Amino acid sequence: MASHAFRPVTHHHTFAAHPPALSVAPGDTIRTHTVDAAGVDADGSRVAARGNPLTGPIRVEGAEPGDHLAVHLNAVTPNRTHGFGRASLAPGVLDPDFLAEVGAEAAHDGAAWQVDAGAGTVTLTHPSSPIEGLVLPLAPMLGCIGVAPAGGQAISTATSGPHGGNMDYRRLGGGVTVYLPVFVPGASLFVGDAHALQGDGEMSGTGVEISADVHLTVDLVEGVPIGWPRGEDDTHRFTLGNARPLDQATQHATTEMVRWLMRDHGWDAATAGLFLSQCVRYELGNMFDPAYTVACKVPHDALARVGA
Amino acid sequence: MASHAFRPVTHHHTFAAHPPALSVAPGDTIRTHTVDAAGVDADGSRVAARGNPLTGPIRVEGAEPGDHLAVHLNAVTPNRTHGFGRASLAPGVLDPDFLAEVGAEAAHDGAAWQVDAGAGTVTLTHPSSPIEGLVLPLAPMLGCIGVAPAGGQAISTATSGPHGGNMDYRRLGGGVTVYLPVFVPGASLFVGDAHALQGDGEMSGTGVEISADVHLTVDLVEGVPIGWPRGEDDTHRFTLGNARPLDQATQHATTEMVRWLMRDHGWDAATAGLFLSQCVRYELGNMFDPAYTVACKVPHDALARVGA
Amino acid sequence: MASHAFRPVTHHHTFAAHPPALSVAPGDTIRTHTVDAAGVDADGSRVAARGNPLTGPIRVEGAEPGDHLAVHLNAVTPNRTHGFGRASLAPGVLDPDFLAEVGAEAAHDGAAWQVDAGAGTVTLTHPSSPIEGLVLPLAPMLGCIGVAPAGGQAISTATSGPHGGNMDYRRLGGGVTVYLPVFVPGASLFVGDAHALQGDGEMSGTGVEISADVHLTVDLVEGVPIGWPRGEDDTHRFTLGNARPLDQATQHATTEMVRWLMRDHGWDAATAGLFLSQCVRYELGNMFDPAYTVACKVPHDALARVGA
C-alpha cells in the first residue's frame, strides 16, 4: 500500500489506453493534481491545450476486463484562488421558442470567481452585473473521472459513457468512492476538470473552473463486472448513466441500480422495483455535453432497515 | 377570508372547466379530503372509478386568464391506515435489453403498506418478499394538483401539462405553496391522488396510495401570467415542467425559472444563466405517465445573498 | 349506404364527444368541406376562431369502444385559390446553437401561395425573396383527422394522440383509407386543417393552408380494437404513432405494426421482426406540435409475396 506523489507531464484529451504515466498496486494512495479545463495549472501557466486535459493514465496492476476499480476520492482541493466560467444559458436547456426570442443576449463575457479554500467560499468578481459579489459555499469536485473504454476506443473529454468521462456530477468530490468498470488490462484511470463549485447540469457548460490537488486511493475488485460507473458517499449509494436523452441516461442508471440490488442482496427484479419505487432519488449531472448524466440514488439507511 | 369544510360528492377524472363543486374567495381556507387513486375513501368505500379521481373543481372568485393562483398546502394528512401500491419496475425506466431479459418477472402482485400517522411511518406488510416489514418515514403529498387547461381541453388525470395535473412531485405536501396559471374564469382548481410516501419518478406507477385530509388556502395573484406550475417551500423556489422526454420537461422548467428571475429581479437572461449555472438543482417528479415532470430549483438562501 | 351533403355550422377546436353534427350509418358517404387553419372558408369569410377548427363530429351509428372506423378519403380538393403559411424555421427542428445564432432572423412575414387545382400546382406569390415564384406540385391532404379520445378527454387540435388529431402526415389525402380506434359510442369523427401541399414535419408549423372539399366514406369494423391510427394506400399499409420524442412515436408506430402483422397473419413477434427488418419504411408527419407523428410502413407487395 504505497503512497505515490505524481506530477503529471502529459495531459491527454481522450479517455483511451494511452501509455501509463504512473503504475500503482491495488490499495495504493496517490497525491497528484489536475490542471483546469483550459489547461492552466496552479501557477497560472498554460501547460496543456484547452478542453478538459486529463491527469493520467494511472495503470492499476492486475486490473483486467471484468474487474472494477474502487477509487476513493480522499480529497479534492482547489490549489489556487482564481476560478472562471461562462456567463450564459446553455441553449440545450431552454425552450426553443425562448431561445429564438433571446438569442445571443443569453451570453455575457466570461465570469471570474475568487476562491477562498480557508473560508470555504467562492465569490463572483466579474462581470459587473446585478449579482456581482455573490458569495457561495465552496464544494469542490471532479468534472472528469474515468478509464479507457472498450473496443480500442478513444473518447473525448467533452463527453461521457460507460467508462465515465466528463460526467460533471457534483457529488464526485472528497469523501466519495467511485466504482469504474475495467475494459483494458491496467484499467487506465484518469482524473481532471475540477470545479470549486457547480450547479446541477453544469448548465452554462462550466462550473467554477479551477486547478486542484487530488488525493485518492485505488482498490481493485476482481471478477465483478459492472456496467456503468457507481459510487457511494456517507448517505447513499448511486449509479451513473450517461446518454441522451435524459430518459435513456435514466434507464441506464436505474437498470444498473437494479442489477446492483439483485446481485448484492439476492433480490428478484420485482423486489428491486418495490424498494426503489418508494426510496429512489434521482439527480442530474452534466446536461451540456453530447451525453447527459443521471444519478440513481438509494439511501444506505433504507437498505440497512431490510438488512441489506 | 372564510373557512370552508368541503365534502366532495362528484369526482372527476379530467382537469377541465367542470361545474364548480365549491366557490371560494381569494384568501379563503378549505378543509377537504381526497379519495385514493382507486377511488376508495377513508372508510374503505369505493366512491369513484379508479384512475386518480379528483376533489373539485373549486371556483376561485375573480380569477381570470392571465392571473395565477397561490395554493398554500397547509397540511396533507393520510386519513386511514391502509396504503397500497404496485410491486414492479416501470418498463419505461429500464434499459430495453434488460426489460426483454426479465420480461414479466419484473412484477409481483400489489403491495400493501401500514400507515401510522402518529409514529410517522409506513410499513410494508405485503407481499412476502426479502423486504417485507420495511419501515420508511411518512412523507405525505398530493400526486395531482392543477386547474382547468386552456382551449376548452379536458386532460386526463393520468398525465400533466402547463395546467399541472398528475405531476407526482414529492415536495407537493404540507408547507409548500403551489402557483398555478389561470386559463378559465374561476380557475377550476382540483386536488387528488395523495401518497403517504413516494420515491422520485413514481417509478412503479404508484407511491403508497391513500386517501387524505387536505387543508389549503387559496390566494389570487392578478395580472401576472405564469407559463408552468411554480412553487416555494422553506428552502427553495421551484418551477415544474411537464413533457417527454425529460430533456423537454427540463427545458420548460428551466425557461420558466429564467423568466421568473428576469421578471422578479430585473435580470437579463445572461445574469440568470450565470446565477443558475452555480446554484440550480433539478429533481424528478413523475416518470411513468405520458408526460414526465422535472423540477428546477433555486435556494432562497442564494437569492437572499444578492438581495433578490 | 346513403350519401350525405353536410355543411358544417359549428367548428370545434378539440377532439371530444361533442354533440353530433351529423349522424351516418356504416357505409355511408359524406360530401362536406373544411375551413382553413385560421377559420376562413372558401369564400374568404372567417367563420371560426383560428387554430385548426374542425368539421364534425360525425356520429357513426353502432360504433362502440373496441371497434374501429375505416375512413375512405375519396377526395380532398382545395376549394379556393389562395393558400397561406409561415415563412420560418421551426425552432424545435434546429440545433440549439444554430438557433441562438440566427435567433429571430429565422422568420419572415407570412407566405402566400396561389393554388391552381386544374393545373395541379401551388405557386409562391409572397414574400419577395429569392424563391418567389416557386412552383410546386399540388398534393392536398388533411392535417387533422381523428375521433373523440378515451376517458372523457377533450384534446386540442394543436396536438395528436391515439385518437389521431393534428398529425400532418402528407399521405392523408385522396385515395387513402384511415383506420381510427373507437373510444366512445358513435366514435365522433372529425376532419380539418387541409393543406394544398406540405413537406415532411410541417416544419414551419404550416403547409399551404387552405379550405377544401372533402369526400369520404365511413365503414365500421366491429369487435377489432386498434391501438393507434392505421392506414392503407395503393402501395403500403401504415401505422401512426403520436408522441415525443420521435423515438417514442416510432415505438408506438412499430408496435402497432407488429400487432397488426401478428393478428392478421398469425405471425409470432420474431417473424414480424424478421420481416420488418428488411421491408420497413418510416416517414415523418408533424414535428411542430407537442406530440410528433411517425409513420411505420410496409409495402403490400412484400406482404403479397408471403401470401399474407
Add this chain to the structure above:
Amino acid sequence: MASHAFRPVTHHHTFAAHPPALSVAPGDTIRTHTVDAAGVDADGSRVAARGNPLTGPIRVEGAEPGDHLAVHLNAVTPNRTHGFGRASLAPGVLDPDFLAEVGAEAAHDGAAWQVDAGAGTVTLTHPSSPIEGLVLPLAPMLGCIGVAPAGGQAISTATSGPHGGNMDYRRLGGGVTVYLPVFVPGASLFVGDAHALQGDGEMSGTGVEISADVHLTVDLVEGVPIGWPRGEDDTHRFTLGNARPLDQATQHATTEMVRWLMRDHGWDAATAGLFLSQCVRYELGNMFDPAYTVACKVPHDALARVGA
C-alpha cells in the same frame, strides 16, 4: 487520376487516424472489397473479428481539416451468395409495455438469405417460419462509411457521429456521392459493413449482411468545411445527422441542410425555412446503435425551379 486495386489486410474496428493502408490522390479511383459485419470474406473465411471490421484507412493526399471529401460510390456489389441477419425485433423500437409482454419471444435464431446478384434478389432460406422463401429485391449499400473523427478520438464501428460511421442509411449504395468532413490530415477514409438489403432503421440490428466489392472515386473539396455527412443521388441532396434521440439527429440534419442552402444559394435562414417547409423529406437510417441516423432530403427538381 490513378486507379487503385486495393486488397485490405488489416481491418480496424474504430474510425481513427490509424496508419494509412492506401494513399490516393484526389480524383483517384479505388477497387476494393469489404468483409461482412462478422469479419467473413467472399470465400467464407473469417479474416477479422466481428463487429463491422473496416476497409481502410485510405489517405487522401492533401486533405486537411476544413476541407471535405466527395466520395463517389460507383458500385457496391455483393461478392458471394450467402447473407445472414438476426431474426428479432430491436428492443429499442418497441413500446416498453409490449416488450415486457413478449420478452425473449421476440427473437429467433439467426436468419440466412440467398443472394442472387444476377437476378437482383435476396431469398430467405432460414429459419423455417411463415415467411420462409420470401423473395425481395436486391439493394446493396454500405452500413459504414466515414473518416477519422476530430480531437484524436477513435470511435467504434458500432456507432456514428459527425465523422459518419455506422449510419446504415439504405441510400448509401452505388450511384450516390457521399460528402464527409475532414478532421485530420489525409482524412483517413473507411468503408465497411455492406448489406445486400436493409429496411429503414436496421431495426433488428442487421440488414442482409454480406461481403462486397466496392468501386469508388474520391475527390477533395478544399476550404469548404461541412458539419455532418452530406450526399447526393439522382433525385435528391441529403444531409445526415447522427445522435439520440431522433429529435436531435433531426436537428443536426436539418441545420446542416439549412447551412448548405444558405451558403450555396445565398439564402437567409427564413428563405431556407420557407423552402423546406413545403419541400423537405426525412428518412431514417440506423435506429439500433447508441446514435441514430436521420436524413434530411431536398429534391433537385425543386431547387432547379428556383434557379438554385
